[in-house]
Amino acid sequence: MRVTADRTVCVGAGLCALTAPEVFDQDDDGLVTVLAPEPATALHRAARQAGRLCPSGAIRTTE
Template sequence: MRVTADRDRCVGSGQCAMLSPDVFDQDDDGLVLVLREEPAEDLREEVHRAADLCPARSLHVHG
């Protein structure tokens, strides 16, 4: 699994950082930061949930 984020689409809601703090964070402007581009398999469910709940659809999970 590989995670990417389109920071240009991010609206800074912070859902990703709350749902999967090991994978996502926010910068000083509130925009998404991907902390782990290739998170461990045990994080799969929470990463997919964060992507599904992103209001801007700025998170993408590959594989």
């Protein structure tokens, strides 16, 4: 799995960091930061969930 985030559309809701804190964080401006662009298999479910919950659609996961 590959995880990416489009910081230009991120609204800083923080759902990604709350849902998958091992994969996502927020910078000082509240925008998404991808900590694990190729997360371990055990984190795939949480990363996908974070993508579904993102209100701006900034999170993308690809297999």
